[in-house]
Amino acid sequence: MKTSLQETNDPARMGEEEMAGAANIGSPAAARVRVRTLLAVPVAASVALVVHLLVSKEQPETQSYSIFLCIILGSAIVAAAVQSFSSHLRRWLRHMCPIIAGAVSLSCLWEVITSGLRLLPLPYFPGPAGVLQSLIDDRASLLDSAWNSLQLLLAGYALGVAVALVTGVCIGWFNQARYWGMPLLKVVGPIPATAWIPLAMVLSPSPGLSAVGIIALAVWFPVTMLTASGISNTRASYLDVARTLGAREAYLVLRVAIPAAMPSIFIGLFMGLGAAFLTLVVAETVGVKSGLGWYVAWKQGWAEYGKVYAALVIMAAFFSTIMSLLFKVRDRVLAWQKGVIKW
Amino acid sequence: MSANLSEGSSLSVLNVRKDFPAPDNANIHTLALAGVTLSLAAGELVSLVGPSGCGKSTLLRLIAGLDSPNSGELWIDDVPITAPSAERGLVFQDPNLFPWLTVRRNIQAGLVARGVLHEKRHEVDEFMRLVGLEAFANALPHHLSGGMAQRVALARALVIMTPSPGRIERTIHVALDRPRQRSSPEFLRLRGEILELLHFAGNATRDRSPGVGDSSSGQNQKPPEDAKPEEPDLAPRYTESRAVRSPAPPSEPLDAQVIIIGGGPAGSSLGA
Structure with a gap:
């Protein structure tokens, strides 16, 4: 509670304090949380990518969605690698990783329901790949x-x-x-x-x-x-x-x-x-x-x-x-x- | 001293009556003041003392010009009081700083309102120094403590009426630093320049100056029974306001409501 308050008040100083705190206490629990947070997006993106490739192997026009997922995967990995150099990035990641991972998972679920299991009538409910393609085409x-x-x-x-x-x-x-x-x-x-x-x-x-x-x-x-x-x-x-x-x-x-x-x-x-x-x-x-x-x-x-x-x-x-x-x-x-x- | 005295203005309150309609029934009126007559010479210091709800604030609001009486007259020298004027500064019990303005802009507010900021801008800095808040010039009111906020309110009321900051400096010293010191030379000089009406918070009635109170003033025909429930011991003892002509500086002036009546040359020229 205290840290989140300080975070909103003074982001720059918070980064330093947090580093000092981590060095002093060296809490393994905090480190583990951070790793899990960092892994959330790459894992979600990989799963979504695999699901997408499995579901749509016969549809070549959905390539852009694969590229989109690869970009997310790639930038998540790069960000995870770079985060130790920037406290700003680290704080942003800590805040945003869960929500991004959630969004990617949701679109994966959407793809399973629509393109994968075809639970919904197709002309009205296209999968995420189709929507992204429309977005790019038009x-x-x-x-x-x-x-x-x-x-x-x-x-x-x-x-x-x-x-x-x-x-x-x-x-x-x-x-x-x-x-x-x-x-x-x-x-x-x-x-x-x-x-x-x-x-x-x-x-x-x-x-x-x-x-x-x-x-x-x-x-x-x-x-x-x-x-x-x-x-x-x-x-x-x-x-x-x-x-x-x-x-x-x-x-x-x-x-x-x-x-x-x-x-x-x-x-x-x-x-x-x-x-x-x-x-x-x-x-x-x-x-x-x-x-x-x-x-x-x-x-x-x-x-x-x-x-x-x-x-x-x-x-x-x-x-x-x-x-x-x-x-x-x-x-x-x-x-x-x-x-x-x-x- | 006599030269200074001539710069002040005198105040006359003649047979003033003021009542307020009850909030739920316009036919029932609560009498706040009746037959109040009071006259203050230039330079006189008068304390209005009485329990909560006996009409002290009502009288101050009438003198400030914020309300008008049902009957009776109020005069500053030979000019009737009809509206608020920057010549009668009122320091409210609650500082009432504008929360959207910084300390500096709060102090400037009166100068801006009267379009004289460019002439007296340097005095704003002087006043911030006098009340010891120059470091807080750009702070917003919610960052201030109650006492600091009240000092800003004092500076805001004084800056529009001062003939010169040098003379008012002594006022602020008396008001802020040595509130209990009696008859100091500084205070006598202050009395030459400014009339003050002080309204004490309830418990000030206990330590009012003895042996004064020669001029009775306010009457309250209907003292509210539930006045100030947190101080039940005071209500029965005083049911009416008294004007106390005090030779001493008021104790704890910053907890009080103060009217400062300035009639100096600079003040008159400003109050167009």
Whole structure:
């Protein structure tokens, strides 16, 4: 427990302490754990490779999956050989080896169930080798779709957040804005943004524009709601202090209420991002003729399920990257909260 | 000393009444202050003493301008108090530092709010030195101990009103280092520049200065029965606030709520 705490606090120093500890105590148990951890990935990759070769010896087009497993195997062995020189690498390995080994084992299991035992109907459930091959074959189209999705997502999210911050601050701060805005927010906000798609397609000159509008609407509701609640829940004593320091209203709003509301605003931003992902995919499936959602629907129409799964893999990587970027921004903006609140 | 005295402002509280509606029923009002009359000359030090819930903080909030009375008047010299002003600094019982700002930025907050940071930036460093926190300039409030946080709050309240840091240095020495020393020359000088109203935490009523208390002030018609359950022995003895005109520096001033009323030339020019 103690070591894991230190690990998160000061990674660089932790490496040294750990080395010193290992030298002093020379605990064989710790060494054995480390060896087992290091061996997990090579073993899992070897097993997966053997299973793959056994299952697919008559299918030459799945070579890329063998190469992929060999790369994992090779880099795991190289990393295990090099780890004694770098404490950073060692810590990363200790953290990541089990999860990587788990992922490789899972894809091995997937291969056994699909390509090996053929327990699942084939056109709908291709094995990992087929999905990887689709991913490689159609990479240009997938990248293009991801790029289009990114543009839509960013445009809609930025628009939604910009509008929501203004409306949220107004509703949270001004009584008049609260009186008129809150009922609107309460009545219109809970309608799922995707329910507006038919209307938006009629109203908007282009499907792309309507998708941006729908995504913005989906983002607007949670961000406005949580911004308004964060602003109106600003601790009265902070405002009292600022007033006795001679602050005018602009300072009270911009320098006191908004920073105090930031934790709440970030919860809204995360909820809005989730809503934006959902709305993006639905909008692309229904109206927009590009993007990952559209790609999934299109390939499903051609019964190319390998490419459908490939698109899902890309989506997972794409959305989780954006989500972790927002986490990074939050960690920076809310650094003052560390040790105050954990969420 | 008399020259210094003329720089302060005098405070008049005339027949002030303040009540608060009960949180669950707007028709029931709890009386906090009634018929409070108090006048302080420039340079006078007054301690408000009384049990919890008898209206001390209410009176301070009225003087600070954070609340307005139901009836009665409050004046600084010949100007009525209608809103908070940077000329009346309030050091709250709870430091109330802005947790998202570093120590330096907390101390600067009042200067930024009034757009005078570029003129008085050097005084921020001076104040951090005076309260002994120059090493913590970039620390966030959650890294500070309670006493350190309270010193930051004191510096934050003083930096916006000081005529010069050199004069306030003695104030801070008195407040921080020698809280119990009586009638020191430093303290007399401080009294020439600043009016202080001190509100003691409950147990300070035990060691209030004897022989003073010539001016009665607050009245509490409805003392809350459950006031400060952790100090049950105090509630029956004092049911109303007293203003104590004390020749001595307050004991433990940093545990108290302080109003500093500055009327110096620099302060006036800043408080537009």
